[in-house]
Amino acid sequence: MQYLVEPLRNYYLTKYPIETLFSFPITPYIQVCQFERGEFIFKEGSYPEYLYYLVEGKAKLYVTHENGKVSLINFLQAPTFMGEIELLNEERISKAIQTVTKVTCLAIPIHTCKEKLLTDATFLRQLCIFLSQKATTISAKYTENQVYPLINRLAAFILVSADHDFYKEKHTEVCEYLGVSYRHLLHVFAKLCEEGMIKKQSRGFMIVDRFRLQQLAK
Amino acid sequence: MQYLVEPLRNYYLTKYPIETLFSFPITPYIQVCQFERGEFIFKEGSYPEYLYYLVEGKAKLYVTHENGKVSLINFLQAPTFMGEIELLNEERISKAIQTVTKVTCLAIPIHTCKEKLLTDATFLRQLCIFLSQKATTISAKYTENQVYPLINRLAAFILVSADHDFYKEKHTEVCEYLGVSYRHLLHVFAKLCEEGMIKKQSRGFMIVDRFRLQQLAK
């Protein structure tokens, strides 16, 4: 991870104006930082020093269970806060965040800003909206996981993540996200191919029958 | 549902002081209302008129899927807000809330109070804390659902919900809460009995080997 200095710092602050989320001038407090692909933004167990606002790149939020299995709770994409739960509850970090691509964040130091933040109605309102949407998304995802078999959820996932009818996500990430074993994920991919809805290519799958895929996804 | 009048209204307002959650005097706006067991507090699809604060009783929050299955997302117990997500996002209600016992709520009319609420830092901060805890609870529940088979989760559930080593929850509710079929829930109860960890009684189960149950629950 590295902190950006001027003029780069200012470039990002201008490109992603964050002041509107606060009722006081936040810019002087903010550091702009970049994480390499694969770096950890938060590790389970520590206390966060910054509240981050992700502006570029993609990261994943996950938890490691006692039995060693990992659940990928969500992919995080701009714009999103990270570390807000710990800010509110003075807790240790219970979920790791690791970048998937190079990531740029605006970092608000908790030590110096906490009091200001927790009494700022503008910020708190934004945070409420953000948190409520997060809760809604997560609970929707998991109730669906529970009620539909993988073939339906995978059809839906292929549709939302394909770009120009071409799907190329990593199986290793997707099986954690959808909460199934790697093996089973491949079984179901094979089935969708057999049924002629998608077709395997060198580095991904081509959607060949969008209509039937949509029906499966419901 | 019925609204309580004085002196009962005042009795509840005194017993459950809610003013501390706001920076302005909220009491004049509040109605106290009671729902009978089994009544709906929210039905999917409508817009809420009140933000409720549950002070007595127990309710369940659930969602009905397109395939007709129902997921019980969470049991709601005092103290908790209901309808806060719709207040923040101006959305239709996407999750039904039905009471499990008789329920008493403090009801804040959205129509008259919305602006005041959404600019009140004290309230917003409380709501942020509430929402973040809700998000944490729900995501913990579902990631566990996904990673542990029912026998482990049921062991844990029996331990937390038993009273003096006696478990007497309704199977019909529990299978929805744990996200499995009724049939499968009973299979696993039978298994725990066979293994001698619990023992069936006329209207519930007695815990007879707490230690092994705890090991299963991990």
Add this chain to the structure above:
DNA sequence: AGAAAAATATGAGATATCTCATATTATTGT
């Protein structure tokens, strides 16, 4: 460029969970 690590692939067998059918018992409303 070569070694190490990560991702992909596939088989075989086990098990967790579901669907549907049907019967009995308890609870609730009138």
Add this chain to the structure above:
DNA sequence: ACAATAATATGAGATATCTCATATTTTTCT
């Protein structure tokens, strides 16, 4: 008190999903 409704119970068979083992290919690091 009785009818209606909800909850409990159990069997049989299907299927969704997991575990483990192992091989190949691709990507990353030095």
